[in-house]
Amino acid sequence: MSDHPYKTLPDKAFWRRAVAGAAAEDVDPVGVFDLRIDPETKVATAGSCFAQHIARYLRRSGYNYFVPEPGHPILPEQVRDENNYGLFSCRYGNIYTARQLWQLFQRAYGLFHPHEDAWVEAEDVVLDPFRPTTQPGGYTSEAEMCRDREQHLAAVRRMFEELDVFVFTLGLTECWQSRMDGAVFPLCPGVEGGRFDPEQHDFHNQGVEDVIADLVAFRDALIGVNPGAQIIFTVSPVPLMATAQPREHVLTATTYSKSVLRVAADVLRRRYPNVHYFPSYEIITGAFNRGAYFAPDLRNVLEDGVAHVMRLFMQHATSDGPAKKPAEARTEIESSDYLAAAGHLVEVECDEIALDRPS
């Protein structure tokens, strides 16, 4: 019997050994992944909703989850959570498409000024079209929205310039854009704000070359401001909620969308040494788990699935799994400390008035 290349391949190259024959919890589809992070590595996150899970795990696991826009420390953690601070590294909300990511970079550096830049829902309710759900109840005025956006984009610039690793989860290829200047919205105008106008807005479903071009442009720009930056692409396993592609079925539209994103991620990984791919998509959608990682709605990912992804991420990206939380010197007054001290002063003042000092 002659020798052939498959004879020397590792177990992970064989479906029977690595997928069908392995216990579901032991399946590890990580192929090439050379990046290592340590507790000092600044890891930033962005992307579609699955990226929120990655952010959440990083935050809990003792690694340096880099959040340049955490919300003011006078706000208690619960309030910051409710107002979407810390959900990702900056308060940009979900970034579903490669186009959105590239335009975020351009907007942050003043290279793109979308024409449609405010959604006025009522006299005192204004939404940012590029993150319409981040501010509960909306902003009270356009001026406030613009000021908060300036602050937000400054944090985005800081993130790009100071991060060590950028984890981006690609979610969709379908998007809605302005006919005027191609500005891409995270949600179709009219869904969570704004007004849909067929004269102003049109549907665009990115092709693979389109996504690759956006990701390359983004990568090059990122390297321009941060030459040492590493990028990890993942593809969200969460299917499309709905497709706007004419005559398409949501299932085939999902397959198209995820396939394009998966190919684009791999093209960049092969092309650039600072780009990596982590197979969250395969871990959640792989047939080995027989759909067990999806909730009954077949969209949302269950905690077991997220845990599987993050266990493998830690295993491959770190030398010794989850870090022990380093004892951090406190450099800022926490909300509770400040409010307690300030509250105590007011209380003392209110009590002392009974001493009836002359006034």
Place this chain on the structure above:
Amino acid sequence: MTTHESARVSPTAESRILVFGDSHVHRIQGAVRRRRKFNKPVTADVRRLIKLKAGQPIGDTSLEDIMEMVANLGPDDVVVAVIGGNQHAIFSTIQHPQPFDLMVREDGDSEIREGAELIPYRTMYSLFASIVRQGNQKTLEALRSRTKARIVLLMAPPPKRDNRFIEQYHDSRFAAEGIASNGVSPPALRMKFWKMQNRILADICSRIGIELLEPPEDTSDPDGFLAKPFWGDDATHGNAEYGERVLQQIEARFSPVCNVEALA
């Protein structure tokens, strides 16, 4: 001498006024004392709620007793609540080490302070409203359910503009709290929080059928800060003259029968 500063209304009066509350009531009680010293009439019964401080009671009437008193009042009577009121100072007196600011649409979205971080108005409003509700809402609801009387909540005095005055008052206290280097927040921030507090209180009051009473006219400067002649000697309270103006305002507004002149 009674344990509280009160002057019962004339037996012929058809309406009664009960004023009660926390520290801001103290200045109204001071005005009552001053009137009594000069044999001037007072048409309101003014009580300070008892609070235990280091085992010692401050005030003259418990909240339970107030609830008993209001239960006997009728629709022609008035209860003026002067409870809480200084929550705005918690956020806006001591300068936070990481300066922050708000933009207020009603004030024309004035530009925020240089170097300060913007906290979106609705984000701060939701936090501050939860604190104000915690401090006031239960008491006001209980009051509303116990009496048929008209209920009025008095706003706290407007903030003082002068940072040096507040710094001098708080000098040793800042050090004691370990925040000596922070100093005092800008006056504009104090005003924004005072207004936000009033907006929150107006919302609470409108939902439970209580009126909100503004500070007396002519006690503030053109920008809305408490005018200097009415400053108490601390960061947030008015003085006895301010208390007198509040008392006059309450009497003028709510004593159609037993007014000062009628009783003089």
